[in-house]
Amino acid sequence: MERQVLMITKSEDMVKLRALAELCSWDFFDDKSLLVVAWRRILEVLVLAMPPVEEKKVRRKKKKQQKKNYDPRKLDILDACVALGRACGFVGDFDDARRYYKRAKEGFEEQLGRDNEKALDATKGLIMITGTTSESSEKLRDLVKRMERVLGDENVVTLETLNDFGFGLQESGEYEEAIKCYERCLAGRTKVLKEDHKDALGALNNLGTIYGKLENYEKAFEYYEKALKGNEKTLGRNHPETLGTVMNVAII
Template structure:
């Protein structure tokens, strides 16, 4: 009896065999490019930030593949540094989000942070309804990955509170406020500090 050959498995093995092994020394250089790009971005030197992030992106794509996590990270880092109109930036984040969800999964940190940035840009562009949906997805992902009491959810709760307040969704604002206080105590921040950092005072003062 002639054995059945699984062509997909054969091709997969060939690809694995022909796959170039990444050079650890080069990857260290690209990690340094990430760090330098982040530092330049922090001080507002966007031209140099773009240069370093591009080098990291090209290097990671060459060493690890176009759909590697580090290549996606470099693409994510490049978008906010690049001068473009709000609508163009939103489309860049949408495209990156689709690719991240397909390749990395919905709970990957790059996928979640892309969701967060998409929400922020929609908010800046006054597309509040869509921003609300995006941030709700982001919050659900953060809670699932990090747990309910992680302090990183504070900013998302605040963003959602602002959106709910703008939309006069008082019930959701109250719910957000209760959760905000819960996360506040878990993170070790005082309510006084929360009142200072939140752009939606209702979250801190709501009873």
């Protein structure tokens, strides 16, 4: 796979590039460092595909962008920056993760506006990779409120941020508030994505985990069992997510 990634050098080969980007998911790569390699290459090719802008046209272009601040090619680059920021954070390269998230945040705000969901999602990534858990939690609290106001409380990105906020609270030992976040997240995801969607099942698993920490094993088992049934139906009995839930049930 790494060799296939590095062989992509032609900027016009965008069909292959987009297909590769679809493969660059968390589930596909066992070695997450390859995920970083893949997205770095994708970003390089996307940047090379951008035509140069003549200096004398820049001022005229900026005036046009005041009306429509949108360039699909730039958005592809910024999407790759978000993916690369996430991958770098996963392997512990936090400096690069911050750099890519910051680039994405500023770019999306310029292209789409501060309240666009892509800009807000990049903002979330930057918050989560910067500062202590308690500092991030407070900023995520404010960001969730802002997202609920501008995107709506049933928006997928809002629900994902609510879930991340809940995890931050859980890590800080604020279990009761974390449970409220997870319950809201579960309700929203079940309504918007349906109950067997992997994100809804993830919310069930989170609730099982936190009730386990509180030694409320009956509740923990209830949520884990629901998550297990959903994972078996949606992903199959031998999928890593399913097997992970089996282990959680066994521990309880």
